[in-house]
Amino acid sequence: MTEYRQQQIHFAKYLKLGISYSTLIILSLIFMTPLLWLLSSSLHNLDSIFAVPYQWIPDKLHWDNYQTAMTIIPLGRYFLNTSFITVTVIIGTVLSSSLAAYGFARLNFKGRKVLFSLCIATMLLPGQITMIPLYVMFAKLGWVDTYFPLIVPAFLGSPFYIFLLRQFFLSIPYEYDEAALLDGASRLRIFWSIILPMARPAVATVVVFSFVGVWNDFFNPLIYINSIEKATLTLGLNMLKTQIIGSGVTQWHVMMAASVLVLIPNIVVFFLAQRHFMKGINVGGLRG
Amino acid sequence: MKISISDRAKRNIEGYLFISPWLIGFVFLSAGPIVFSLFMSGTRWSLLSAPQWIGMENYHTLLFDDPLFYTSLWNTAYYVFFSVPLGMLLSLLLAILLNQRLRGISIFRTIFFLPSVTNMVAVSILWMWIFNPEFGLLNRALEWFGIAGPLWLQSETWSKPALILMSLWGVGGGMIINLAALQGIPEELYEAASLDGAKSWRRLFHITLPMISPALFFNLIMNIIGSFQVFTQALVMTASSGQGSEGGPNNSTLFFVLYLYKKAFQQFKMGYASSLAWVLFIIILLFTLIQFLLSQRWVYYQTDERLK
Structure with missing residues (x-):
């Protein structure tokens, strides 16, 4: 039985x-x-x-x-353009967002709570509301067809990353700051030499996420960049598609080769940073 | 130790210095543009001349005089109505499958996750080719089963289902969130249930789903917001004859944000496009609020006993 x-x-x-x-x-x-x-x-x-x-x-x-694809559009050049924008944006995002996050997590200034709520609230605002006024503003500044509209906002903090970094900073014991203050270190020095190095995992998540966001961004280059030589990879790929579709016989094989070339960096970064992707998604998502 | 007034002032100054990049960004990239956008939605403005104040006329026009506004609204609703529930179901199914102690499970996880973090323009071009009526992968596969596939992107009826199908390929992000939630369910709950003799489907409905309901809710909100803003694939995949023809055939893929983009950046009707943006904001806000209200009936938050 x-x-x-x-x-x-x-x-x-x-x-x-x-x-x-x-x-x-x-x-x-x-x-x-x-x-x-x-x-x-x-x-x-x-x-x-x-x-x-x-x-x-x-x-x-x-x-x-693959060679044919690269003669139709200068993919090498676009790779460099996109790399330049991406690296600059990542530096700007990490610096500005971690500074603000340190302020919100560690310094007890007047109006902190209200301002932090405002910061969170802007996350809920759809980009479509601000994109037209921003375009008008950047156009008045003469920034259309330059990289400034793509780069400058990154240096002015990004609410999601501020939130993410603040949560991490809060988990670091305040005793570190206190001890350093007693030793006469300035806040900026504490931030730069103690807190930021300890927050390396959170910073890595921010780097990976902003890489994906900027490297694959299509909308901003689409509305701001007009010159062919200033295009990014996504913009260039779309130009190649328009050109091939408009040319009679559709050379799908060339379009696929170009797409593979554009996807290679994505896939490399994905495999290098898979861990951070999962972690970042889970910090972003609510848990339990 | 007493805190002197100058100490407090110093602390305030320090605090504001640290958050100053964000504060400047808040004023110039968020708050200012919001106010300016409201103003713009009451004007007629092509950027070439000074804005002309016309009050509520833009809103009046889009509500009573613009059939394309309703077309784009209908297309977007159609897309949201199918892609969100189907995506939720698929991401849940995949997460449940992955939440097992099996050899090689991380390979499967990678395969499901990868498509969601790739490049939307490249992916759109790939799927244009997959949807090619004569030689594309999908219709070749259907033919293998003896089915004559539709024209997909070239058909008014099938263009939206095609984009919905494509969106299912990118459910990996939601899947990872579900998976993390599943892994957070304490083993004891299942053990207790199996001692009580609960069958597996009862465990699913009485333990698993309630326990991961916050993750499901988060996915639902993010998916609804994201799907309402569907744009890139529509712009890349549906331009049959160069600039201006996006959203075809016969406006069947003219989604709301695509319509807004065309008004703003192809026709330079900045005022009208701003009023469209506010309508979109209100719709998304309403949907989110309704979901939050409904969530009280089905989302179960575990409260930490220590916090009580």
């Missing part, structure tokens, strides 16, 4: 394991297929890509599609 029951339990366990694995495998195949299709299409040529049935691995691998 007990033996029969045990067998039953064993059987149920393996059945459950089998169902779990097969569901996971089927779903992950579905999730992976678009990326595999992207890679595969990027190595076809104009004839083989339209063949029926489709050959996942073409007889001849057309790596030259």
Whole structure:
């Protein structure tokens, strides 16, 4: 009797394991297929890509599609443009947001609570409200078709990151500040030499998140950048698409090659920083 | 130790110095633009000449004289109504599947998560090709099953379902939030339940879902807000004949923010576009408030005993 029951339990366990694995495998195949299709299409040529049935691995691998893509748009140049904007924005975001976060977490000044609530409230405001007045403002400053509208706001703090860093600073014991103050250190020095280094995990999360935000930003370059040579990767990729779609026969293989090139940095950073992505998402999300 | 007046002044000055970057940003990038946007929504303004004050006329026009306003509202509602619940379900299913102690589970997690942190323009171009009626991946696959696939992005009926389908590929972010919540459920709860003889579906509805309801609620709010603002994929994927033609075919993918963008940055109707932005703000605010009210019925917050 007990033996029969045990067998039953064993059987149920393996059945459950089998169902779990097969569901996971089927779903992950579905999730992976678009990326595999992207890679595969990027190595076809104009004839083989339209063949029926489709050959996942073409007889001849057309790596030259990647060169063709780079002659249609200067991807190398756009890579440098985007890198410059991204690095500057990350520096600005980390500096300004961590300064403000330190102020909100550590210094007891008048109006702190009200101002912090205001800071949180601006997170809820949809960007569509401010984007038109900001465009008008930057246009009046003569900043259209420069990188200033993309970069300067980063140096003026970002509510989400201020919130994230403040939460982390609050978890660092105040005794560190007190001890340093007794030793005669200034607040700025305490912030820079003690608190900020201790907050490295939170800073890393901010870096990763702002990288993703800026590197993939499409909207701001779209409305502010007009010159072809100043474009970013996303803007350039969209230009390439417009050009190819408008040219008669659609060279999907070239578009796919360009897309692969644009996605490579994303995927590299994803694998380098997967841990931080998950953590950041969970700080952003409410827990329990 | 007494705190002298000069100490207090010093503390205030220090505090304001530290938050000054944000404070300047708040004035010039948030508060100022909000006020200015309200003013703009009452003007006719193309940036080339001085703004002309017309009071409530923009709001009157969009409510009574602009069929495209309602088209874009309908398209957006359609998109939100399907992509949010479907995305919620899929991200929950994936999270539950991943919340098991299985060999190789982190590989599956990576596969599901990766598409959500890639580049929307590149992804949009990829999906344009997937949706290609003759040679795209999707219709080739459907044909394999003997189904003649629709025209997808070139069909008025199928363009929105296509974009909804594509949005499901990016549910990884929500999935991770759900997964973290699932991993936070104490094992004892399940042990107690299985001692009481609770079946697995009862455990799902009486333990798992209530325990992760705050995460589900967070996802719901973020998804609703995000879906109302759907833009990039519509702009990239639906321009059939160059600038100005985005949102086709026959305006079937003219979503609210795309319409706003076209008014502001293609037609330079800055005043009208501002009034559209305020309508969007009010709609999102209403939806969020309704969700917060409804949440009292289904979201369960565990209160820490120590805080009582």
